Amino acid sequence: MQFVISFRSRSDAIAFGRYLSSNAVTNQLINKPRTVSGSCGLAVLANIDQNKLLGLVNSYRGRVGNIYQLLRLPSGIKYQLV
Numbered sequence: 001m002q003f004v005i006s007f008r009s010r011s012d013a014i015a016f017g018r019y020l021s022s023n024a025v026t027n028q029l030i031n032k033p034r035t036v037s038g039s040c041g042l043a044v045l046a047n048i049d050q051n052k053l054l055g056l057v058n059s060y061r062g063r064v065g066n067i068y069q070l071l072r073l074p075s076g077i078k079y080q081l082v
Contacts, residue, residue, distance in 0.1 A: 001070075002045060002069070003045070003046050003053055003068065004043050004067075005065065006032055006043050006066045006068070007043065007063065008040060012062055012063050014042070016044055027045060027047070027048075028044070028045050029043075029045075030042070030043050037065070039065075053067070067081070068081055
C-alpha cells in the first residue's frame with residue numbers, strides 16, 4: 001500500500017523519511033499534493049503495510065501530521081485519510 005504523510009515543517013518531513021529508511025521502508029520525499037492538508041510543501045510517500053506504518057508512527061519521537069492512503073482509481077488519484 002502507498003501512503004502520503006504530511007508535516008508542519010520541511011525538517012520534520014526529512015527526519016521522518018530518514019527514520020523510515022533506517023527501518024527498511026521504501027519512501028521518498030514528494031511535493032505535498034494540494035488535496036492533502038499540511039503546512040509545509042513536502043510530504044513523504046511510503047510503500048508499507050498500514051499496521052507497520054502506524055506502529056512506526058507511534059514509536060517515532062518527532063512530529064507527524066496526517067496520514068493518507070493513496071488510492072489509484074479509474075477516475076484518478078484520491079487520498080483517503082487514515
